[in-house]
Amino acid sequence: VVSDVPILGPGREFDAIRALVAAWGTAAQGIGDDAAALDVPPGERLVVSTDTSVENVHFRREWLTPAEIGWRATMAALSDLAAMGARPLGVLSAITVPVSWQGALGDIGDGIGEAVNAANTKIIGGDLSAGGELSITVTVLGSASHALTRSDARPGDSLYVSGALGGPALALRSWLAGEAPNAAARQRFAMPHARLAFGCGLSALGCTSAIDVSDGLIADARHLAAASNVMITIDLDAIPRFPGASAADAASSGEEYELLVTAPSLTLRDFTCIGTVGAPGEKPGVIVMSGGARVEFAGGYDHFSP
Amino acid sequence: VVSDVPILGPGREFDAIRALVAAWGTAAQGIGDDAAALDVPPGERLVVSTDTSVENVHFRREWLTPAEIGWRATMAALSDLAAMGARPLGVLSAITVPVSWQGALGDIGDGIGEAVNAANTKIIGGDLSAGGELSITVTVLGSASHALTRSDARPGDSLYVSGALGGPALALRSWLAGEAPNAAARQRFAMPHARLAFGCGLSALGCTSAIDVSDGLIADARHLAAASNVMITIDLDAIPRFPGASAADAASSGEEYELLVTAPSLTLRDFTCIGTVGAPGEKPGVIVMSGGARVEFAGGYDHFSP
Numbered sequence: 221v222v223s224d225v226p227i228l229g230p231g232r233e234f235d236a237i238r239a240l241v242a243a244w245g246t247a248a249q250g251i252g253d254d255a256a257a258l259d260v261p262p263g264e265r266l267v268v269s270t271d272t273s274v275e276n277v278h279f280r281r282e283w284l285t286p287a288e289i290g291w292r293a294t295m296a297a298l299s300d301l302a303a304m305g306a307r308p309l310g311v312l313s314a315i316t317v318p319v320s321w322q323g324a325l326g327d328i329g330d331g332i333g334e335a336v337n338a339a340n341t342k343i344i345g346g347d348l349s350a351g352g353e354l355s356i357t358v359t360v361l362g363s364a365s366h367a368l369t370r371s372d373a374r375p376g377d378s379l380y381v382s383g384a385l386g387g388p389a390l391a392l393r394s395w396l397a398g399e400a401p402n403a404a405a406r407q408r409f410a411m412p413h414a415r416l417a418f419g420c421g422l423s424a425l426g427c428t429s430a431i432d433v434s435d436g437l438i439a440d441a442r443h444l445a446a447a448s449n450v451m452i453t454i455d456l457d458a459i460p461r462f463p464g465a466s467a468a469d470a471a472s473s474g475e476e477y478e479l480l481v482t483a484p485s486l487t488l489r490d491f492t493c494i495g496t497v498g499a500p501g502e503k504p505g506v507i508v509m510s511g512g513a514r515v516e517f518a519g520g521y522d523h524f525s526p
Numbered sequence: 527v528v529s530d531v532p533i534l535g536p537g538r539e540f541d542a543i544r545a546l547v548a549a550w551g552t553a554a555q556g557i558g559d560d561a562a563a564l565d566v567p568p569g570e571r572l573v574v575s576t577d578t579s580v581e582n583v584h585f586r587r588e589w590l591t592p593a594e595i596g597w598r599a600t601m602a603a604l605s606d607l608a609a610m611g612a613r614p615l616g617v618l619s620a621i622t623v624p625v626s627w628q629g630a631l632g633d634i635g636d637g638i639g640e641a642v643n644a645a646n647t648k649i650i651g652g653d654l655s656a657g658g659e660l661s662i663t664v665t666v667l668g669s670a671s672h673a674l675t676r677s678d679a680r681p682g683d684s685l686y687v688s689g690a691l692g693g694p695a696l697a698l699r700s701w702l703a704g705e706a707p708n709a710a711a712r713q714r715f716a717m718p719h720a721r722l723a724f725g726c727g728l729s730a731l732g733c734t735s736a737i738d739v740s741d742g743l744i745a746d747a748r749h750l751a752a753a754s755n756v757m758i759t760i761d762l763d764a765i766p767r768f769p770g771a772s773a774a775d776a777a778s779s780g781e782e783y784e785l786l787v788t789a790p791s792l793t794l795r796d797f798t799c800i801g802t803v804g805a806p807g808e809k810p811g812v813i814v815m816s817g818g819a820r821v822e823f824a825g826g827y828d829h830f831s832p
Contacts, residue, residue, distance in 0.1 A: 241724065252753065254609040254737060255575035255666075257673040260566045268650070269561035270576075270618040270665050274657040302558040312576040314663045344574070347663070351580040357620045357653070357663035359576050360561075367563040502815060 236322075238346055240329040247308070247333040249342040256344040258310060266309075269300035270321040273298035275354040278475075283395050286324035288410040290331025290356065295313055295414045296434070297341050297358035299477040302419030304369070308341035308363030313358050313465040316351035325352040328356070330500070339416055366423045373429040373448035373482035379495035380486050382415055382478040386465025389473030407430060410463065419479065427483040438506055438517050440480055441495075445504045448482075454495035456510040456517075467510065542628075543654055551637040555616070555648040556591075560649040570669040573612035577603035579806040581660040587702050594628035594716040594820030596637025596662065601720045602740070603664035603829060604645050605783040609738040610675070612668030614647035619664050622657035634662070645722055672729045679735040679754035679788040685801035686792050688721055688784040691743060692771025695779035714768065718783040724794070725785065733789045739782040744812055744823050746786055747801075751810045755790075760801035762816040762823075773816065777823060 241248045247262040250256055267316070272437045275281060292412070294311060301308055304470030313332055317325055336343050344361075380518035394401035401409070422430055429448055431440050437459065445452045482497055508517040540559045547554045556562055566572050581587060581598035590598070600617060607614055619638055623631055642649050650667075693714030700707035707715070721738070728736055734755055737746050743765065765776040788803055814823040 253669070253675050253677070254606040255573045255612065255673075257571045257573050257610065257670070257675075260572055262568075264696065265563045266566055266572060266667070267563050268574075268616075268618065269667075270620045270651060270653050270663070272620045272622060272653045272655045272663065274622055274655055276658065278654050300560040304563065306561065310574075311666065312574065312777050316578060316580055316661060320697070345576060347576050347578045349578045349580055350583045351661065352582065352659045353657060355622060355661055357576070357578065359574075359618065359665040361572070361574060362561070366559075369563075371559070379601045398826045449747060485758045 231407065234349060236325060239326065240261060243326060243329055244333045244343055245523040246338050247343055249344055250523035251343065251345055254309065258344060258361050260309065264365050265367055267301060267306035267362040267367055268359065269297060269363050270357060270359040270468045271297035271300065271359040272355060284410050285332070286327035287331035290328040291335040291411055292396045293356040294332050294335035294358050295412045295477060296337070296475065297360045298414035298416060299432040299434070301360050301362040302415045303430045303479060304362070304364060304367045305423045305430065306364040306367060306421050307364055307420050308339050308416065310342050310344035311336055311358060311360055313343060313356060314347040316349045316355040318352055318354060321354045330439055368427060368430040370429055370431050370444050371446035373444055373450050373497050375450060375497055375499045376427055376496040377482040377484055378493050379441070379452055379454065379480065379497060380491040381433070381437060381459065381480050381494050382418060382490050383476070384460040384462045385433065385478060386469035386473045386475050388475050389469045390462065390464055395522045405462065405464070408473070409470050409476050414477055415479045422481055425483065425486060425488065427481045427486065430479055430481040433478045433480055434474060436472040436474045437480065438508060440470050441506045444482070445482065445506050449500055449504045451498045451504060451507065452495055453498065453507045453509060456508050456515065457494065460492045542631060545632065548809050549632060549635055550639045550649055553642050553649055555650055557649065557651055562616065564650060566615065566669050570671050571656035571671055571673055573607060573610045573668040573673055574665065575603060575606035575761040576663060576665040577606065578661060578663045586701070590716050592633035593637035593640070593732055597641040597717055599662040600638050600641035600664050601718045601783060602781065603666045603739040604641070604722060605740065607666050607668040608721045609736050609785060610668070610670060610673045611725050611729045611736065612673060613647050615667045615669055615721065616648050616650035617642055617666050618651040619649060619662060620653040622655045622661040624658055624660060627660045645720060647787060654805050658814050674729050674733060674736040676735055676737050676753035678752050679750055679756050679803050681756060681805045683788040683790055683803040685747070685758055685760065685786065685788055685803060686797040687739070687743065687800050688724060688767065688796050689782070690766040690768045691739065691782050691784060692775035692779045694766035695775045696727055696768065696770055700791060704799050711768065711770070715781070718781065720783055723786045728787055731789065731794065732790065733787045736787040739784045739786055739812060740780060742778040742780045743786065743823060744777050744814060747812045749805055750786065750788070751812050755810045757804045757806050757810060757813065758801055759804060759813045762814050762821065763826055764798065764800045766798045773820040
């Protein structure tokens with residue numbers, strides 16, 4: 221689509237942008253101005269989030285193909301729309317490309333384009349910069365007639381999670397041990413799928429709050445509990461596990477991009493009840509139970525830990 | 527505003543986010559969920575852009591204070607809204623913070639907050655990540671009843687630029703020569719002001735197209751010419767110069783964040799007529815004149831140049 225190829229003056233930076241947009245084809249739309257202009261459906265609110273993926277922080281070069289890096293960064297950002305019950309309107313990708321990655325930029329772009337197509341949305345803008353480390357900041361725009369937040373879980377609700385957890389943790393453990401992960405676990409880390417199809421319907425199904433599992437199920441449940449001022453009790457043994465994952469793996473594995481939701485009751489394929497919401501005691505938080513007894517649980521990823 | 531402090535679970539990363547948002551006070555709004563939800567004024571289009579500032583690419587640590595780095599990254603992004611004739615609705619800032627910068631994060635945040643206040647908008651979200659180099663990706667959201675693009679300049683229009691150009695180039699030249707720039711030139715580089723007040727009114731004043739001066743006046747005029755399929759003739763001698771700047775400085779200085787606009791006629795304080803728009807010849811482009819003769823002009827910044 222010629223009109224979607226950005227009309228820019230000369231220069232190698234602009235050549236790189238032109239090449240990306242040409243490869244994206246119909247996955248890109250209206251790129252080439254100072255900003256993108258788009259319409260939010262009447263009666264809906266705009267929902268927007270931004271998410272950064274940095275080499276050696278969120279992934280290592282030897283773990284993933286360039287296309288997987290682009291896909292994963294995009295899906296990680298889209299997952300925040302799913303957690304808000306929003307439909308995507310468009311994606312902006314700001315890519316910082318070191319010299320050693322310039323040859324891989326086309327493949328990274330392909331991965332971004334494939335993720336955007338899979339989410340049935342468009343790339344509407346971005347930025348391309350030089351830099352010392354590969355970094356992709358994806359901003360996602362969506363809309364919802366009723367945005368699901370973290371703060372409306374109610375005592376008496378149950379807690380549900382989508383999918384089976386622990387795959388990314390298994391893949392990470394293998395890589396960090398210098399081994400190749402098994403293909404299925406690797407796929408869960410490399411090519412996550414934002415739960416957009418579920419997200420848009422959750423509000424209509426009576427869900428009261430939602431968050432996506434990015435820091436780890438228990439860590440994210442703590443965010444829900446804090447935001448909703450409730451005590452959440454989770455049955456460790458009820459968490460669906462990815463084949464080969466332990467209960468602790470499933471409870472702490474990050475970057476799952478599954479959805480953790482509260483509802484008075486929810487019957488939906490792929491969602492499992494794993495806990496209950498009660499009134500807060502002294503302070504809101506998460507109680508983890510296993511075999512009928514309370515267990516201590518530490519875990520989840522913290523970017524600023526030593 | 528207690529309800530605007532993000533309610534997050536425990537962890538040092540979340541402590542850092544909480545500290546930023548607490549310091550922002552009323553400059554931040556609704557942070558703490560997976561995404562921000564906001565309303566676009568009825569009858570207006572959403573306008574959105576993203577812009578990355580990377581240490582050692584867009585600035586050096588020894589040139590700027592942390593607060594100036596935050597201010598500049600934010601104003602650079604907001605300038606794209608001005609160029610679209612849009613009013614800001616909110617800002618998201620994704621910050622990648624190396625260990626050596628963690629102590630400066632509060633000051634960077636202060637600069638972001640001051641820029642957001644100066645633009646009369648709010649910080650509505652962001653991301654905080656570890657990494658090897660300081661990087662700030664600011665996404666700006668705005669709205670406009672009629673968005674100004676680069677592609678509607680018409681033969682017969684005149685070309686206008688705001689302000690006086692060349693200050694950032696002077697500051698850069700001093701720094702690169704190992705000298706301290708004069709205070710006024712340094713201020714133009716360190717603390718730019720997006721031309722938001724002008725931007726919102728330009729469409730009503732009959733402007734046909736606009737771009738902000740980020741790559742350099744001539745380079746940005748080439749983008750306008752290419753997008754609008756016109757030939758733009760610029761009188762190098764007519765470009766208003768920052769004190770001490772040469773005509774070539776004024777024509778090539780990047781990151782000015784002034785506005786370059788076309789209109790049949792424009793009388794507006796701080797805008798100077800510097801050229802004309804004609805039909806394209808063989809191909810659209812920019813002709814630079816000086817002393818009545820055509821001059822060759824190369825310049826502007828290219829991230830991907832060797």
